Amino acid sequence: MLTRERLIEKVLLLLALSAIGSLALITIFIFLEGLPIILKTGVRHFIFGAHWAPTKGHFGILAMILSSIYVTLGALIFGVPLALACAIVLAEFAPPSLTRILKPTIELLAGIPSVVYGFLGVVLLVPIIRGYLGGPGLSLLAAALILGIMILPTVISISIDAMNAVPTLYREGSIALGATQWQTVRKLVLPAARSGIITAIILGMGRAIGETMAVIMVAGNALSIPTSILDSVRTLTANIALELGYASGAHREALFATGIVLFIIIMILNTAATLIAGRK
Amino acid sequence: MRNKIIFPFIGWLLCGVLLLLGLGCGRSDRQSQTLTIAGSTSVQPFAEKLAEVYMKLSPGLLINVQGGGSSAGIMAVQQGAAQIGASSRELHGAEKNLHEIVIAWDGIAVIVHPSCPVDNISLATLRQIFAGEIKDWAALGLKPHGMHIITREEGSGTRTAFEELVMDRLEIAPSALVQDSNGAVREIVAHDPHAIGYISCGLVDNQVKALAIDGVLPTGANIKKNLYKLTRRFLFVTARQPAGLAQEFCVFVLSHQGQVLLEKEGLIGVH
DSSP: OHHHHHHHHHHHHHHHHHHHHHHHHHHHHHHHHHHHHHHHHOHHHHHHOOOEEGGGTEEOOHHHHHHHHHHHHHHHHHHHHHHHHHHHIIIIISOHHHHHHHHHHHHHHHHSOHHHHHHHIIIIIHHHHHHHTOSOSOSHHHHHHHHHHHTHHHHHHHHHHHHHTSOHHHHHHHHHTTOOHHHHIIIIIHHHTHHHHHHHHHHHHHHHHHOOHHHHHHHBOOOSOOSSTTSOBOOHHHHHHHHGGGOOTHHHHHHHHHHHHHHHHHHHHHHHHHHHHHTO | OHHHHHHHHHHHHHHHHHHHHHHHHHHHHGGGGEEEEEEOTTTHHHHHHHHHHHHHHSTTOEEEEEEEOHHHHHHHHHHTSOSEEEESSOOOGGGGGSEEEEEEEEEEEEEEOTTOOOOEEOHHHHHHHHTTSOOBGGGGTSOOOBOEEEEEOTTOHHHHHHIIIIITTOOOOTTSEEESSHHHHHHHHHHOTTEEEEEEGGGOOTTSEEOEETTBOOOHHHHHTTOSSSEEEEEEEESSSOOHHHHHHHHHHHSHHHHHHHHHTTOBOOO
């Protein structure tokens, strides 16, 4: 009986390790494929060069790094206030009957495939931007708006958890001192839940920067550094997905190198989220 | 008690894995009956049509048509992952060792919104537009409005052909919007009155208007007579002289029936 138990333990451990193993394999593979071209081009030229013409030997991804950052910041500007407002209402103000309907609805938002968001963006949002604001419509603004909606479920549900973790005792004390419910939320619950909310925002950022399909469909994918929010942009993820199908040789390596940069950015974000979450 | 549940569970899991492995092996055994064509997304719809008809003619045969792009298709042939690679660009460098068969000719149509009053454009103007030197429709005598240039992604067969035929070693402007399929380019041009793009002639429909280049419209007759300037070849690429299934399929594609099929789909036959 004991040996059987030990056998099962070992098998389960092996299965658990396979997850870490595949992560390690992916990491090794991306770096092996991509690193040579970064070193050949020179780290400075690769990251700070703005000229991307991989079939002609130019590998500068500055425009895409900036675009990824702008699109992500844009998504946070649209998404975070909306998500926080929603989380505050659901955690503090809404009657339980409303919460029971709203929360699953928001979680459903996370289950919609990104290609559907992209399609809605192309069909609804892009013509509006083109008609009322000008430009080709496929733009930084369109991508930021779509991503702003896509990060809502992540930010909302983690923020709600953070606010629910604030002990009810604190709230009762605050109300007893004569504070209104809004004052309690603003001065007590939000500061107490701060690290959780920041974690939520960083995870939302990770989702926005890693999103590919919806961005390819609505951002237009032009290679220049954007000068206005109506300009078309190409993010790091879009660059990889757009060109991988046709790429060979150095071009293919350069796309893996783009993946390395993306990988490092996301690792930094996730590490930051873990550190902040652990510092309660 | 818990053991009794977990142990069979793991047993089933192992069975599942073995079954999947078994299925995988089974499939490779059947490979002799399967023909894989991989490559250019420009050729893909035509290859699919050909495969569909040919599979009806020879039951029991499975033809697997994959996209991925010309380069991916050529690479697949070099590595043996596909018997036939479909390419919409010419072979260069080491790729020249492969065996190529011209299956059809195709024109690249420059397309605008149907409401655009421009009907004809010179090759030189077209080059200036895509190089980013002309940025406004006013330069073509229309109401001033920014031009929205739409191109294909780097490495695409259509883009490579367009660069060779039009750009004369100039680079396509970085401000151009980039889409990853003929269909996506057509979709944008169909909805944006200020857009200009290029797609395979076979895929032009009534949502967009194809421009004449230096006075020559991209019609079948003009492409066949080689009057239309933006003309390219569609290739089937094999590792060596095609044999077996690949050869039979190539013979079918080049036969009268195959060529008529391609012409019906908008391409220009090789005969």
